[in-house]
Amino acid sequence: MKRRSFLKALGMGAAAMMSPGSAHAARNRPPLRYLRPPGALEEADFLARCINCGQCGEACPNRCIKYFSIENGLASIDTPYITPREKACILCMKCGEVCPTGAIKPIPRETEAIVEGVKMGHAEVDKGLCLSYQGKTCGVCYRACPLPDVAIRVGRLEQPHVLDKCVGCGLCERSCIQMPHAIRIVPRHG
Amino acid sequence: MRSDQPFFLWRHLNKLRWVSLSVVFAMLVLLPYLHVYQTYVAAHAYDLLAPSERQVYGVMETLTQPFVGDPAEDLDAIKGNTWSGTFWGLKLSDPLAAFGQMAAGLTIYWPFWLTALIPIALTVVFGRFFCGWICPATFIYELNSNFASWLRWAGIKIGNRHFDKRIKYGVLALGLILSAATGSVLIAAIYPPAIIGREIYYAIAIGGFGAGMMFFIGTLLFDLLVARRGFCRYLCPGGALYSLLGRYRLLRIRRIVETCNDCAKCNAVCEFDLDPLRDGFGQECNNCTACIAICPTNALTFAIRPTDYPAQGPGHLGRRYRSEHAAGDESAAEHREAA
Numbered sequence: 001m002k003r004r005s006f007l008k009a010l011g012m013g014a015a016a017m018m019s020p021g022s023a024h025a026a027r028n029r030p031p032l033r034y035l036r037p038p039g040a041l042e043e044a045d046f047l048a049r050c051i052n053c054g055q056c057g058e059a060c061p062n063r064c065i066k067y068f069s070i071e072n073g074l075a076s077i078d079t080p081y082i083t084p085r086e087k088a089c090i091l092c093m094k095c096g097e098v099c100p101t102g103a104i105k106p107i108p109r110e111t112e113a114i115v116e117g118v119k120m121g122h123a124e125v126d127k128g129l130c131l132s133y134q135g136k137t138c139g140v141c142y143r144a145c146p147l148p149d150v151a152i153r154v155g156r157l158e159q160p161h162v163l164d165k166c167v168g169c170g171l172c173e174r175s176c177i178q179m180p181h182a183i184r185i186v187p188r189h190g
Numbered sequence: 191m192r193s194d195q196p197f198f199l200w201r202h203l204n205k206l207r208w209v210s211l212s213v214v215f216a217m218l219v220l221l222p223y224l225h226v227y228q229t230y231v232a233a234h235a236y237d238l239l240a241p242s243e244r245q246v247y248g249v250m251e252t253l254t255q256p257f258v259g260d261p262a263e264d265l266d267a268i269k270g271n272t273w274s275g276t277f278w279g280l281k282l283s284d285p286l287a288a289f290g291q292m293a294a295g296l297t298i299y300w301p302f303w304l305t306a307l308i309p310i311a312l313t314v315v316f317g318r319f320f321c322g323w324i325c326p327a328t329f330i331y332e333l334n335s336n337f338a339s340w341l342r343w344a345g346i347k348i349g350n351r352h353f354d355k356r357i358k359y360g361v362l363a364l365g366l367i368l369s370a371a372t373g374s375v376l377i378a379a380i381y382p383p384a385i386i387g388r389e390i391y392y393a394i395a396i397g398g399f400g401a402g403m404m405f406f407i408g409t410l411l412f413d414l415l416v417a418r419r420g421f422c423r424y425l426c427p428g429g430a431l432y433s434l435l436g437r438y439r440l441l442r443i444r445r446i447v448e449t450c451n452d453c454a455k456c457n458a459v460c461e462f463d464l465d466p467l468r469d470g471f472g473q474e475c476n477n478c479t480a481c482i483a484i485c486p487t488n489a490l491t492f493a494i495r496p497t498d499y500p501a502q503g504p505g506h507l508g509r510r511y512r513s514e515h516a517a518g519d520e521s522a523a524e525h526r527e528a529a
Contacts, residue, residue, distance in 0.1 A: 048294040049294075052375060055269050067396065069401040101299060
């Protein structure tokens with residue numbers, strides 16, 4: 001790097017740091033990808049309802065519910081989230097039962113009610129990574145899905161096709177044997 | 191002896207209070223372990239557990255076996271903490287949670303408000319009792335305050351500044367306004383009992399303290415270095431709310447002026463910097479009964495009335511009262527001095 005261009009970059013960097021827009025720049029970092037527990041309200045309503053009591057995590061028999069510190073901003077401090085690749089939701093619906101504020105709606109543990117009420121996100125397949133689309137029969141995501149043939153079905157060579165009724169529990173992402181994973185949940189809150 | 195001697199048990203309520211605080215705190219430690227044990231049971235994972243995890247499994251199994259048939263389901267009976275909890279299906283919540291959530295959503299969600307109803311009713315009758323009898327942060331703050339008095343005894347200078355006690359009402363108002371502005375229950379992040387409940391759970395079941403612990407340690411240092419019980423006295427939004435709710439509480443402490451000797455031990459022991467010696471209890475008394483326990487002449491007791499007694503003047507066994515009344519009643523004064 002030429003000295004002039006280096007100095008210029010340094011000056012611009014310093015200017016960016018000093019300017020009031022720098023806070024905005026910090027906010028432009030890629031957002032965290034996380035899921036809210038099953039039955040959670042829309043993000044704004046959820047934040048207004050959740051009192052951060054931690055009972056959803058204490059009820060979770062799978063220990064998949066974790067809590068934000070300040071990494072996702074002050075508004076979501078101590079709110080519950082799920083990182084499906086680490087541990088996914090098993091749709092036991094106990095968190096909605098204990099939630100005192102209705103931030104997580106109580107939903108009975110039945111297929112119709114879950115398909116109707118749970119909208120954590122939607123699974124998407126990266127065909128460039130998926131083994132089945134590369135000619136190697138896999139089908140692990142289909143076998144991991146708690147709603148097979150409702151949320152996901154497989155075609156030739158076990159190639160997964162995610163259907164509209166996918167609730168986004170993340171068990172497929174959790175179980176994908178590819179690294180990085182070829183199927184991932186796109187959270188509903190975006 | 192006089193007929194208006196306080197009931198002998200009142201002196202021992204302070205011990206009962208420590209039992210209550212310890213039980214609540216112990217529950218907050220036990221519940222996350224029970225939750226972890228439940229997850230092991232639910233996963234049928236005993237053979238795969240590490241030795242330390244097996245230890246947790248074993249201890250929790252021993253503790254709960256007499257009471258539950260199926261740990262994965264039956265141990266769900268008690269969940270949560272003092273901020274919001276479930277007890278055999280009965281959901282109870284901190285009134286501050288109800289107010290904070292109302293502010294954040296700018297609507298009233300009745301099913302949640304109903305869970306705060308019992309605590310609110312109890313607060314209206316017993317005043318700020320939560321602060322002295324249940325709050326898990328009080329447990330640590332009082333130990334911290336004992337630690338401070340050891341340091342003082344050892345000759346180390348400890349902060350003992352005084353501020354305006356009305357600051358906490360401002361903190362309450364500001365917290366609610368900020369909750370409304372951000373649309374999130376931010377007040378939970380500056381309320382120590384909520385923080386303690388969560389952080390113990392994080393530390394045991396999730397594997398590490400969160401940001402709230404830094405705040406809590408900050409309040410401990412503030413109490414130690416700046417003002418005794420400074421956070422509870424001057425800053426706690428929950429304490430402010432409870433004080434307001436308990437302003438006309440029915441159960442309050444009363445000084446019996448006939449047996450008071452003006453020793454001022456009650457004022458020294460009062461964690462909330464109140465003035466029992468001059469009948470100044472006010473809305474911020476939490477009925478912790480520390481003053482009743484320390485009174486050498488049994489001159490403090492409970493009264494059932496919605497307002498404090500007006501100032502009753504110096505205690506009749508005190509030097510000031512006796513010197514004022516000595517002229518009119520010399521023989522009685524001589525009699526007392528002889529005795």
